Amino acid sequence: MPTVYRGTIVHTKSFNEFESFKEGFVAVEDGKIIGIGGDYDNWLSTSKINADLISEVRLSRFQFLSPGFCDGHIHAPQYAQIGLGMSVPLLDWLNTYTFPTEAKYVDKEFAQKIYRSVVEATLRCGTTLASYFATNNLESTLILAEEAARQGQRALIGKVCSNCNSPDFYVETTDESVRGTEAFVAAIRKLNNPLVLPTITPRFALSCSMELLQKLGNIAKQYDLHVQSHISENLTEIEVVRDIFKTSYANAYDDAGLLTKKTVMAHGVHLQDDEIALLKKRGTAIIHCPASNTNLNSGICDVQRLIKAGLTVGLGTDVSGGNSVSVLTALQRAIEVSKHLDFFKKQNILGTGRSETQDNDYQQLTYKQAFYLATLGGAKALALDHITGNFSVGKDFDALLVDVSVLEKPHRPLTVDELLEKFIYTGDDRNIKAVYVAGKLVKGTV
Incomplete structure (x- = not known):
């Protein structure tokens, strides 16, 4: 059964190419990424997947999904x-x-x-x-x-x-x-x-x-x-x-x-x-x-x-x-x-x-x-970027569900860039709510 993670998504495509989606999605089936983007409804309509079979994980406004x-x-x-x-x-x-x-x-x-x-x-x-x-x-x-x-x-x-x-x-x-x-x-x-x-x-x-x-x-x-x-x-x-x-x-x-x-x-x-x-x-x-x-x-x-x-x-x-x-x-x-x-x-x-x-x-x-x-x-x-490292379709779903509000809730809404920056400069393992390897939850809870 496919699982779709909906919310803020961040990853990179090269050293100078950062990609993010404020209201995005990553779709996963059998541990593999089958979809990513900012228009979930359009992807769903073209994917030929029965929406009733999809399990959804919705991220809060202070959470984001990152590659592991x-x-x-x-x-x-x-x-x-x-x-x-x-x-x-x-x-x-x-x-x-x-x-x-x-x-x-x-x-x-x-x-x-x-x-x-x-x-x-x-x-x-x-x-x-x-x-x-x-x-x-x-x-x-x-x-x-x-x-x-x-x-x-x-x-x-x-x-x-x-x-x-x-x-x-x-x-x-x-x-x-x-x-x-x-x-x-x-x-x-x-x-x-x-x-x-x-x-x-x-x-x-x-x-x-x-x-x-x-x-x-x-x-x-x-x-x-x-x-x-x-x-x-x-x-x-x-x-x-x-x-x-x-x-x-x-x-x-x-x-x-x-x-x-x-x-x-x-x-x-x-x-x-x-x-x-x-x-x-x-x-x-x-x-x-x-x-x-x-x-x-x-x-x-x-x-x-x-x-x-x-x-x-x-x-x-x-x-x-x-x-x-x-x-x-x-x-x-x-x-x-x-x-x-x-x-x-x-x-x-x-x-x-x-x-x-x-x-x-x-x-x-x-x-x-x-x-x-x-x-x-x-x-x-490590010559494994054909398998992991970002959320490109076809790669394994190796991911982190990050919550920047775990230690202290921000006093205002944050942009996508601010969510990542705050995690990088103030975060630690307590902000990592869930860890996935090849689609399997190996640490934490959702």
């Missing part, structure tokens, strides 16, 4: 240490906090507890699609995949691979990593759940030999799989990678066949122009992680530079380098970082004259552009 959020980069096991170690740089943070935490996931009971919690938390915050790093451990990584499937979240799951430059208690041999990855891919496919897919996951170039990177690239090519990793996050990390591979960070991955149209690389803070050109040529996307870039003292990513160069960009919480599982928080931080970058490029500090890096042509991210990064941009980065 996409978290393009999140470390599920690090949820156990979220909010810790935010005063140290990346490599120290990994050795002091992260590697010891991730090594604990040989304990299946511990893994079950944390992975249940992180999927619950991300769904509560409106994440309908997540690209998860797990750990080196195969069995617990499968627990994460099974938990995402059980709770109905759309997810890419990766067994992390690292065979060098890691602590003795948390490192694999090349053969162990390759065999574990192949076994993981086979196990995920055996789940036969269209919402949960495997993704090849070298931790980062620094922790993998070229032999391992190449073998992972071969697996990705053989099975046409997604790939995820990190790139150019921290200046010290970049220098270590260059010393090891005698080439740029991007070239190291490319030499292994890991830069593809189904690859996402987190961060990209310090990418050189030739690296950006290579990523564009390969169709590889960047996941912007503004909270983590700040918390771990990595730097400021100029997202507008990447987008103007033709790269696809999505957003990531990067828990636990990021201190929140909420993509809405990442969206807010992305806007703030863009504003700060604008200040740096344009301000003229009294008595110092013009800065050598002054750029008066720089444009801040608008909240609508940031909303794109959090929805369709993320889906496109």
Whole structure:
């Protein structure tokens, strides 16, 4: 039986194309979108659907329907240490906090507890699609995949691979990593759940030999799989990678066949122009992680530079380098970082004259552009925009029912733009009344 959601509808069609309907509708049948627009009566008359068979959900004046959020980069096991170690740089943070935490996931009971919690938390915050790093451990990584499937979240799951430059208690041999990855891919496919897919996951170039990177690239090519990793996050990390591979960070991955149209690389803070050109040529996307870039003292990513160069960009919480599982928080931080970058490029500090890096042509991210990064941009980065990311007819109905009046009722009626803006700047998970994945209500109530 078709369901029609009637009220304010918002989504994006591209980075600069925001579409909304004040008195609109989205029609859904068998989890798929079969209609969207501002003229429900006209659609109904031409759709040949019996109106008596339609179930209606009517939104209030302070509610709107939005595509679900996409978290393009999140470390599920690090949820156990979220909010810790935010005063140290990346490599120290990994050795002091992260590697010891991730090594604990040989304990299946511990893994079950944390992975249940992180999927619950991300769904509560409106994440309908997540690209998860797990750990080196195969069995617990499968627990994460099974938990995402059980709770109905759309997810890419990766067994992390690292065979060098890691602590003795948390490192694999090349053969162990390759065999574990192949076994993981086979196990995920055996789940036969269209919402949960495997993704090849070298931790980062620094922790993998070229032999391992190449073998992972071969697996990705053989099975046409997604790939995820990190790139150019921290200046010290970049220098270590260059010393090891005698080439740029991007070239190291490319030499292994890991830069593809189904690859996402987190961060990209310090990418050189030739690296950006290579990523564009390969169709590889960047996941912007503004909270983590700040918390771990990595730097400021100029997202507008990447987008103007033709790269696809999505957003990531990067828990636990990021201190929140909420993509809405990442969206807010992305806007703030863009504003700060604008200040740096344009301000003229009294008595110092013009800065050598002054750029008066720089444009801040608008909240609508940031909303794109959090929805369709993320889906496109993960090469799943043919399935999700907006309300185009034929896509799965992955959606949020948002109510901006939950915390405090606005004192006057709001326009469509104001509803979205208010949610972005003042909202949290309490404003998300319902979460749908492939048409199924997976969190909240209507």
